[in-house]
Amino acid sequence: MKERLETFGTYQDAMLEGNDFMSHSLLSSSINIGLLTPMEVVRKAEEAYHNGEVPINSAEGFIRQLIGWREYMRGIYLKKMPDYRDTNTFDHQRDLPVFFWDAKTYMNCMHEAIRPVVEHGYNHHIQRLMVIGNYATLFGLSPQQTSDWFNEMYIDAYDWVVLPNVLGMALYADGGSAIY
């Protein structure tokens, strides 16, 4: 709340080479494991806004991630499982390239998106969605192998949040059923 939230609204969708965390909170692992409840975090952000410490685009953008996306992803999982895990609309079957485990690739965007995962078990939303997700879709990677990779590599990974984000939001492997 003190160090990053103020700039979250402006920079939440940005990437900057060498800056692994930017304005992101790094709270997903603590929330998912139950050390913090989503509502505690939401109330703190709301308080920071009312105290004049952060602008409205930061408070709104951050709160929306929690009571919007996080809760929505949970709902999709509860509604669609167990069949959802096998969804593969485009019938993509390719194996993941080896650089997914060591980040050694000349494609700098992929290198900069995967390097923080190898180093910290973490990268932020834009790297997960826009870079890795887009690459996986264009390259025809197996959605199931891709979701297994997310489950194995990330400190905040659990099936209920990985599957709707990977199969639905990032790869469109569910034919859009999570979104429409």
Ligand SMILES: Cc1cc2nc3c(=O)[nH]c(=O)nc-3n(C[C@H](O)[C@H](O)[C@H](O)COP(=O)(O)OP(=O)(O)OC[C@H]3O[C@@H](n4cnc5c(N)ncnc54)[C@H](O)[C@@H]3O)c2cc1C
């Ligand atoms: C392909 C893909 C895979 C993902 N896998 C995971 C995962 O395994 N575990 C996980 O918790 N999140 C996952 N997310 C959602 C999101 O990327 C992470 O929650 C976020 O990057 C965690 O970093 P942060 O705590 O710094 O988030 P911030 O940017 O600071 O956001 C604040 C909080 O909002 C919540 N949040 C934001 N977006 C989402 C979302 N789409 N789904 C669920 N919660 C959200 C998280 O609790 C997060 O801590 C994934 C997103 C994509 C596109």
